[in-house]
Amino acid sequence: MKRIDAVIRPSQLDEVKVRVTALGVxxxxxxxxxxxxxxxxxxxxxxxxxxxxxxxxKIFVSIAVVEELVDPVVDAILEGARTGVIxxxxxxxxxxxxxxxxxxxxxGPGAI
Numbered sequence: 597m598k599r600i601d602a603v604i605r606p607s608q609l610d611e612v613k614v615r616v617t618a619l620g621v622x623x624x625x626x627x628x629x630x631x632x633x634x635x636x637x638x639x640x641x642x643x644x645x646x647x648x649x650x651x652x653x654k655i656f657v658s659i660a661v662v663e664e665l666v667d668p669v670v671d672a673i674l675e676g677a678r679t680g681v682i683x684x685x686x687x688x689x690x691x692x693x694x695x696x697x698x699x700x701x702x703x704g705p706g707a708i
Contacts, residue, residue, distance in 0.1 A: 597692040597705055598666050602657045604677040604685040609655050612676035616659060619668050627656040634682055654685065660695060660708045
């Protein structure tokens with residue numbers, strides 16, 4: 597079992613969701629986050645004062661999948677989130693030792 601975490605542009609969330617659910621992914625967790633990478637933020641002017649926005653709004657998507665779905669889900673996220681412009685985001689894949697469904701106590705891949 598693996599956990600796939602992706603930090604993407606807010607505008608790309610719907611496209612990513614459509615693509616991963618088409619693969620049979622039954623659930624994902626989404627959080628609104630703020631951060632920066634190579635993009636380094638940008639400068640804005642508000643009421644005549646110029647200031648730097650260091651942390652840009654992003655979406656954090658977390659998906660738990662079985663081993664067989666890792667590559668297709670990563671590819672779906674890449675296709676759905678890519679705009680070709682700096683700031684498209686990152687994908688992180690980590691191993692999951694255990695998954696437990698709280699409602700039933702079911703463990704392992706069946707709990708995903």
